[in-house]
Amino acid sequence: MRVLVTGAAGFIGSHLVDRLLTDGHEVVGLDDLSSGANVRDDVELWQMDVADPAVAARVAAFRPEAACHLAAQVSVRASVADPAHDARVNVLGTANLLEAMRAAGGRKVVLTSSCAVYGVPDALPVPADAPLRPASPYAASKVAGEVYAGMYRALHGLDFTTLTLANVYGPRQTPEGEAGVVSIFTDALLSGRPTRVFGDGSQTRDYVYVADVVEAFARAIGEAGGGGRFNVGTGRQTTDRALHTLVARAAGAPDDPAFAPPRLGDLPTMAIDPSDTGTALGWEPSTELSDGLEKTVAWARSRAPQPS
Ligand SMILES: NC(=O)c1ccc[n+]([C@@H]2O[C@H](COP(=O)([O-])OP(=O)(O)OC[C@H]3O[C@@H](n4cnc5c(N)ncnc54)[C@H](O)[C@@H]3O)[C@@H](O)[C@H]2O)c1
Incomplete structure (x- = not known):
């Protein structure tokens, strides 16, 4: 077509x-x-x-x-x-x-x-x-x-x-998008820069x-x-703190973020139910977050400047 x-x-x-x-x-x-x-x-x-x-x-x-x-x-x-x-x-x-x-x-x-x-x-x-x-x-x-x-x-x-x-999230993502936090954590953790989590880390996303x-x-x-x-979406919530742990693990970096005051306007929680999508389009998410993050970090690592 x-x-x-x-x-x-x-x-x-x-x-x-x-x-x-x-x-x-x-x-x-x-x-x-x-x-x-x-x-x-x-x-x-x-x-x-x-x-x-x-x-x-x-x-x-x-x-x-x-x-x-x-x-x-x-x-x-x-x-x-x-x-x-x-x-x-x-x-x-x-x-x-x-x-x-x-x-x-x-x-x-x-x-x-x-x-x-x-x-x-x-x-x-x-x-x-x-x-x-x-x-x-x-x-x-x-x-x-x-x-x-x-x-x-x-x-x-x-x-x-x-x-x-x-x-x-995934390879080619940028920090500006709605899952920009994955990019931000990945780039910082791969280059040894500090990371910070807004609020107490309990905010969730899907x-x-x-x-x-x-x-x-x-x-x-x-x-x-x-x-x-x-x-x-997956229907599952992941906290910012748990996401940091997963990205740090994939990057082989310390899981030690700083905590910053919460940002005004951020929604506290989110996850969306894909059941109807399964019924109508036969679609369901098939990638585990840890596996997808491994691939995302591997992509980011492959394009990071190599030390001379
Ligand atoms: N990434 C996410 O988590 C997410 C979540 C929900 C919805 N979306 C939606 O998915 C779509 C793609 O997002 P993405 O994450 O790939 O972002 P992206 O910024 O990588 O892609 C958007 C593309 O649109 C182009 N663009 C912007 N303004 C344009 C214009 N006026 N005319 C023509 N092209 C223009 C940009 O150059 C860019 O290539 C968007 O509609 C976004 O709102 C993304």
Whole structure:
């Protein structure tokens, strides 16, 4: 199938491009390279803003059956500092892509949302039908994208599936993303720098390995899951303190973080329930956190400057 991947040079998007090519799909990427730098020589890349009106002509020429939409302003903190920029990329960019796909006769858009849309949940792990309580411009922009997609499905019959991602980690991740703490601990522990944990270390997150995440996208581009929202996470909470221990073990470094005051606005706990994703898409996470962290640390070690 012909598939367009926006955000193709980013952390998750680049793994998705690799996976879709392995599956035999014809893939074109779109990325403005504002943060992503993972570019393959053998894949066509449109270097452009996803909100650019010129996207429509490129999409019309390629005629993708499905688009996986990962291009985004990805930082919660940056969205609070500059909500208009966040909305321009995340809301206008999504509206622009949906309209381009409709006009080109595309079948489906797979949206990339975030567990941040659930805010402070009533219970954990959060089911995919829990109330949406975005607590940042970033989370609000992800909800807006989903509302637009639902409207396009009703108005024009362009199908969509929303994948709501937990904190994604793995090779090629950067410190800016939602699982940036894995990168930060890894880089510091490999280079012998001190690490710090905010608060008392009991804050929790749900860490899902990038290869498992792209498996969910590979399934969602098909007919299954049309019009639905699906959690792509493990359902399990890992404390910051426990994460530090696992990364330190994988890096062969001391497990001795400093503790800093808690950061205002950080959600205390999070985990999302992927049961519906199993039912609709046949997806479940298959990578143990310790195994995924071993691979992530091995990748980071392979690119660290070698002592001369
Ligand atoms: N990493 C996570 O833990 C996580 C969790 C939940 C949701 N997500 C979502 O997954 C998607 C991918 O995130 P990622 O972690 O791979 O981040 P990333 O920053 O590595 O990838 C985003 C890509 O989008 C590109 N981009 C940014 N603005 C653009 C624009 N205006 N036009 C075209 N391209 C643009 C960037 O250059 C980058 O390559 C995003 O939609 C993000 O919100 C990520």
